Amino acid sequence: MAKQGQADRFHQGTMTDGWRWFGAHPAKKRGRDGWTFRVWAPHAEAVSVVGDFNDWEEGAAPLARKGEIWEGFLPDLPVYTSYKYAVRGADGQVRQKADPYGFHTETRPATASKLYDISGFKWTDGAFREKKAKHPVYTSPLNIYEVHLGSWKKRGNGDFIDYKDLAKDLAAYVKDMGYTAIELLPVTEHPLDDSWGYQCTGYFAPTSRFGTPKDFMWFVNHMHKNGILVLLDWVPSHFCKDAQGLYEFDGTYCYEYSDPNKREHAAWGTRVFDYGRPEVKSFLFSSARFWLEEYHIDGLRVDAVASMLYLDYDRQGGAWTPNQYGGHENLEAIEFLRELNTMAFQTDPSVLMIAEESTAWPLVTRPPDVGGLGFNLKWNMGWMNDMCHYLKLDPYFRQYNHKDITFSMMYAFSENFVLPISHDEVVHMKGSIVGKMPGDYDNQLRCLRGFYAYLLAHPGKKLLFMGAEIGQWHEWDSDGQLDWYLLDRPENQKLRKFFREINAFYKKTAALWEVDFDWAGFEWLVPDDNHNNVVVFLRRDKKGRDLMCAVNFSPNTYTNYRMGVPPYRRYVPVFNTDDPAYGGDGFGDSEAVMVEAVPSHGKECSAAIRIPAFGAVFLRGEGTFPRPRKKQQAKELEKT
Template structure:
């Protein structure tokens, strides 16, 4: 490495926490020096006494290729000739205490297949992308006023060859993408794909933050997956975990013999409930590492967004801790002020470098302005998972319908805060695992009622303001909860109820995408009007969804009991003729077929605060969508 002015400036920015592409300075990069091809290595290890590069090429002997410490900046460097793509390596680090340790490269772009832990030299910018049209279109798309339905996916348990033997990213692309496209989803969200040692951590406890997991292939194989998604018109979101990292010896823990990436204060470093370590968000070099990492995934893999895991665990010092196991901040509060500042800084950097991407926060508390810009005091995300809606709705749906009238507020309360953030309505993997039961099996009643409840819930979800997310398997009514060591129960599609449910989700998506009133004003008060939120006795709610033009309003009526009601009066916003254009009770979907087949003409008598009303049949455990098709003559 030539220590020139540009390099010195990058080092300066790195130590200031402002180097947004630190992965181009650090790590292993094929290069040439004095006309000789090889690989240059650079690693940040300020507390190390000596660092060497070891691998098969030198019989893992640290005496062969020692690195040079560049000035006092803590960065070690060497160039090794005649190495190439695919070379396995680690850093041998001699600590102040005289211990030798072997560490994977924090900036490695590829890693050995677990249980092996070496880093692998893999050059950037060799893949030839074919998604120019998608990337250009993304620049001009207003995501807030567009349909968004996300299919959350864990690759290894969607479908596999046999236990712990997986398809490649390319093979998954050829199977998953046509399936998701056919169902009408707009995005795929992948559980974390950063390199991780333990399958059952699902990627949430990583060791290699810059390496896409080798379980399913190479970095270019994953680029093919993203590229093909874009060619099919599907966006890709990656679950990203900057909150903590695992303690495996070859990873970031005490990287150079001292706390480096983690806090040196155990009260702040330890995530006891997960057995992991928290990043030191106040350390500038860690900020450069994490901000560069987010930009790396968005830039180098053309990802359309990141879903940031466990934000609450970052911003609260007492998250998951008992009373005496944490220390308050300088003002006596429980907020991790360094983490809050880091998150704001990160989001500002990302939207400057990667405009029009999605930054989604899984934030489970009432922290204000999560999805608001930093210049008005927000955290700077553009979306937040609506965990309150999810918890309330699942609690409500799990009740026997006879008890739902006593808890009617669970389906109406969300509208008090629905427009305080830009929300995603998530039914994620966390809700269908560890004894929580599958979405279908949460539903009460007999076999038919379970499916009817599921259809009603999904229709209500798609009618409710906010973007949508559904975990794999829910789309065809998997009975068993998510089994992370098995693949989905695809054989269920041989049964009518499950095949009909899959068709229902397909048709619901088509209907959703065809109706601007269901997504154009998701984040505006004007996009939603209650008709009647008060009918708790019959567990019926009705409301209006508006598009920006207000010309294609939808009247939506939801019945959460198995009772059928005829000649039910619903106040409607305008006079004329209304038709039922979608019903979750359709016989095509396995419903009872209690439809409103004939147009319904308004009756000029006030009802539910409206000047006119219609009379309709209310189907059991179902949601009906009505549209005004003509005005009164």
Template structure:
């Protein structure tokens, strides 16, 4: 059982910013004293005059349960006998000014269901995990040379029951996991799961960083969900928000009557764009709190990785602030030096314990070396969302095909920097909400052309170097943008066009899993080569992807206009025979059915700076993928004794 008082070594490390599992020391933990079971409470509140524990067990009267200050820097602790799992509690804090505050536990493992705001006693021990095969497989595979195709999900609106009730974690462990497996995704990315008071914050404005939201069940229900994902071969990534927190009274804001988790200077604390508060990374205890939280989700819930939200807001002091509110660091610059140091420390710590973790930066800046190890001068993430690619591609796809030739650079520019970081190509929730329209409805043209445009976008995305992410609903062409209080428009699958799109995405995902050329060298220039980036007039791009086997190549041709080319010549890497491996214009996908059937044989016609070429049928608004099935070995030129070349 747990000791009744936090140990001096843990206290020292916590106040130094180096206690990376501080959730074991702080919070509410089952303990035993002189044969009597109860709970040991511990909380950091250095500015408080007094701290008491209130809850069901004392009728919310803290007069008999004052906590003891056990460290000079403000950790308070108390053992309360007889308290049982499931009971509600808060901290009653008497501030230095004599004000009475009632605060939820920052380290609570379970929270009262909204609109309630209390914490709940909860032990996370005792769940029997059955994901050993998954964990073993993770350690034996390189995350960089493996397929990574992410389905981004908001659990509250993926699917709801007829009466509007949420599906529970255990119900989602069947419904959602089976669906993701069938659709060919490798990972689920969940919008933030930390407890949050307001549904429409989607979890990005949390009050309980250690509490998996009670909207969908208990902590052990969520363990079951993750376990079921792993049994199905699906990884779990969670959106994680270390940049800011909500101002609700029961949360972290002025926790002990003064700024504690936030900076004391409002110019540094306020996030005016979001109406939230920034963490103060200059406080070692805040660093311990946040790094421990990242470790907590991996330790206790077997989360496979974190997508770190809004990294740009961490890197720069003045992110989202009007010019009149700008501040400078000690060097006179805009960089948030303490936050940068925190990110590096975070990634070093996570990878020291979980070398196969996914640490993904959602970063919209041009900050260099985001996915370079800390020891080599980088921030230490192993993936970064490619926001530049996303913005360029959506801008291009929203352009009428007639005008696309003038924007051809938007298609090709991303290849100039595709290997500067380890990228994920995201089509995320942020792009289909707040009036931005759904992916399908962004596409120009009539009904048929909208679907064809979306198919070619997805095909181009799958061929482009980088791992993949798609937000829920995009896979069947949701016509309305994401309605964040309602579930997806699953009834659309009753219509042919949406059903065909759904089948297309499933088949495209399955193709991705089968073809190692699409992912094995995602982050190396050797895995990509242009065949023709210059057909601006016809808005066509042609390129190759290859795996570690130089003969394992795919030729990808994308036509971004509704013009059909019955004879389109492309240069190819090898002479021989090719087959059409995939065509987004196939009839079963809602296309016009203009396919390249049978064996395609190369001609000895130089094209695109290559010795051999193919004539193909290039459908309108389509992505077509070819693969060599028989390579013809040509005799290389040899030198005779007389020094002449024989062909």
């Protein structure tokens, strides 16, 4: 009855732990140790297990049909045995398929699954997970370092570094640099390096490029022991058409839509999951829960959500099928995402479920019971596009594009946003982050410091792709490694020092993260100074303490920049991107700036500060402004 119950859940689309039942698992039968195998192939004529142990001979180790599921037991097979399923379709063709629920795989270019027992790893991250549960992301600092494991760093001979050595180096680096989390481009097994993991074949297998599944568990555990959250990019939006993968698994459309107007993403050369098929939902729910539960992953960034939501996404010439109401919304995908997020929060109430959603779809980060998709964070792609456009402009023309740095506040609190400067911004001839800035390299470094200060000060959580913190010259090369040699140069050493110290400042300054998703944490002081390319605003913590953030996107220095301010006694400088220790000239206020009884910008009092070219300064409001007598106020006005 238990097995029948499992099958029922699978066919109903409610199975969320499918990896425990499907795939290959150690077992004992009639006193012999071996492995049970179980696979879904609804239209197959026959399924057998093939591998090194039987010379890949179809039919030598047949599985028995139990409805749409095939299962069997094979004795005496050692761990790491390579295997596939030989699936004979109704057309008579035999397709050798990797195990959809396999835990381990051969290393590309080989494509078989490998027998592996994931049980027994000794986790030591309990204290970290308890602490995480007590600090909700909404009122905590979140500064994500996005990493592609294959190209962050390589061995001297160009080989990949394994999970354990990567964990040691990366944890030490990320901790030293002050990031609070890493986000990994997909580690799910994938055949082609150039896909960066976004076209995967192993939804339950960490790529073997860097080691075994337990090696990856060690990686996550080590990150947690160093206080670092681990987020994974996860791809339920499409899958590759490699022969060994999910593609036409039993000779029919199993995992993909049968409707040709839904089935393919032609531009990506991939197939689209059938979100209306219960068995496919069970597969994807199980994959998401698997990483959260078995690998202690802290969150999933769900890739290409927009492509799931719209039936006409990137479909040319009207080749798409409307929903039952005639609209272009994919109702099945919407329901899938809501159920996915509900399941994820039941698995781990502190999980981060992050949507890469590039449109204005409403309520992405609101609960399903109020019509939302149920994510708790969303990448702010509009802000990213505006900023990349602005940063590449000649400074003279920025005055005509001032909305690029202010428009985001029109919708900043409509969702719980992450501000992403990701891998997508440094590939395909887009150049590096520093390379987007105007002027020579020294000037570009100055611009990068000012921009990063603006990113940390803007409402929302933060994400930056690896390499920007060392002033990476070249755009990202997924086949190589970061330009670590730049750290032989004093100016790049100073840049890394800047990133280290401003990240530390961010973490200790509650005004920059405690109220990220509400107007209570933000106030414009100067939003409209397009002629000077300056914005000034306040960030505020829960106790109402203010941090003034002034950012200058022009090449001019401002020695007496006046703005209306709340009635503090003074503003004390607490961070300056132009500090000589970071490669700057030291321009900025070194002493407290006194507030004066001079009306400005609609406020009764004001302050005048110094702002460096292409730089940013942060000042903390202190004390209470003494209410001036009328005669004193008149004299102050005469001075101006």
